[in-house]
Amino acid sequence: MSRIDTEEEILELLRKSPNKYVSGEDLSRKFKVSRTAIWKNIHSLIAQGYEIESHTHLGYKLLSAPDILLAAEIRNGLNTKYVGQNMYCFNEIGSTNDFALKYTEKGVEEGFLVTAEKQTHGKGRLGRNWISPPNLGLWFSVILKPRISPFHSSKITFISGLSVVDAVKKVTGEDAVLKWPNDVFFRGKKLCGILTEMRAEMDVINYLVIGMGVNVNFSRSDFPESLKHTATSLKIELKQEFSRVKLLKEILKNLEDYYELFKREGFDPILNRWKDNCATLNTRVKITQGKDIIEGFAQDVDDDCSLLVRLDSGIIYKTVSGDVS
Numbered sequence: 020m021s022r023i024d025t026e027e028e029i030l031e032l033l034r035k036s037p038n039k040y041v042s043g044e045d046l047s048r049k050f051k052v053s054r055t056a057i058w059k060n061i062h063s064l065i066a067q068g069y070e071i072e073s074h075t076h077l078g079y080k081l082l083s084a085p086d087i088l089l090a091a092e093i094r095n096g097l098n099t100k101y102v103g104q105n106m107y108c109f110n111e112i113g114s115t116n117d118f119a120l121k122y123t124e125k126g127v128e129e130g131f132l133v134t135a136e137k138q139t140h141g142k143g144r145l146g147r148n149w150i151s152p153p154n155l156g157l158w159f160s161v162i163l164k165p166r167i168s169p170f171h172s173s174k175i176t177f178i179s180g181l182s183v184v185d186a187v188k189k190v191t192g193e194d195a196v197l198k199w200p201n202d203v204f205f206r207g208k209k210l211c212g213i214l215t216e217m218r219a220e221m222d223v224i225n226y227l228v229i230g231m232g233v234n235v236n237f238s239r240s241d242f243p244e245s246l247k248h249t250a251t252s253l254k255i256e257l258k259q260e261f262s263r264v265k266l267l268k269e270i271l272k273n274l275e276d277y278y279e280l281f282k283r284e285g286f287d288p289i290l291n292r293w294k295d296n297c298a299t300l301n302t303r304v305k306i307t308q309g310k311d312i313i314e315g316f317a318q319d320v321d322d323d324c325s326l327l328v329r330l331d332s333g334i335i336y337k338t339v340s341g342d343v344s
């Protein structure tokens with residue numbers, strides 16, 4: 020058993036005895052290591068942010084766990100079969116998507132999760148960068164292997180957006196909405212962005228990496244000037260901090276559930292639910308595609324995830340990408 024495994028198991032034992040001491044002797048007997056080794060593990064946990072009371076005669080008592088993206092925290096009570104069951108949690112990385120894409124070269128099981136407290140080169144859509152300061156948001160990527168054509172990858176992005184909307188509802192009790200093609204908005208501003216990338220052949224996806232960025236505990240001053248009027252966080256809107264670990268676990272659970280629904284019943288139930296939660300539909304929209312701007316009425320979303328816009332001339336314009344405002 021590695022040091023990390025022992026650490027997680029000690030933690031699990033402490034969690035099972037809330038508000039009670041677990042003796043060092045019991046722990047050392049159970050894990051077949053010395054009491055000094057147990058003590059070292061406890062200190063490592065404390066260094067990671069766990070509050071553990073230690074008493075010479077009574078042992079150790081877990082007082083609180085940190086809201087940090089640690090494997091032990093994410094796995095604890097995560098009710099999924101494979102999404103988020105195996106992972107790498109980085110303190111700092113360039114981009115979780117870049118890491119995950121590279122990692123797929125080795126062959127990796129479906130549902131593998133990559134998280135980071137901070138990204139130094141967080142990537143957004145259309146070559147933009149994604150502001151990812153430490154401890155304020157969720158910056159993570161999930162690797163899936165859907166047996167679908169690369170042309171249908173947007174369906175998995177839709178699944179991801181829905182997972183965030185449902186998770187926000189569960190954790191805050193408030194409604195977030197979807198904005199075509201793949202943003203989650205909260206009270207009129209952007210709360211979450213999704214960047215889906217893949218390794219694929221002409222007709223089949225080998226690996227899909229879904230990268231999600233959720234602004235959880237930003238204060239207004241944490242955003243750069245350029246984003247202050249368009250982006251928001253749960254903390255700004257609801258005037259309280261939220262547990263990132265809890266929100267992440269909800270998103271992962273929803274992701275697995277919707278993905279399984281998609282595999283079982285196809286895209287229809289997903290698309291219907293997506294449309295029900297979409298704020299873009301039935302509004303006038305302006306779509307920027309490079310230098311072109313198209314204006315019209317957002318009439319529907321097709322089953323290939325494209326937006327159908329009724330132009331003022333009456334013509335229906337079908338678009339697969341663009342920035343909607």
Ligand code: BTN
Nearest residue numbers: 114116142143144159212230232
């Ligand atoms: C967008 O432009 O709206 C998409 C933003 C996606 C950001 C996330 S953060 C985690 C993952 N890693 C990245 O580099 N980007 C995505």
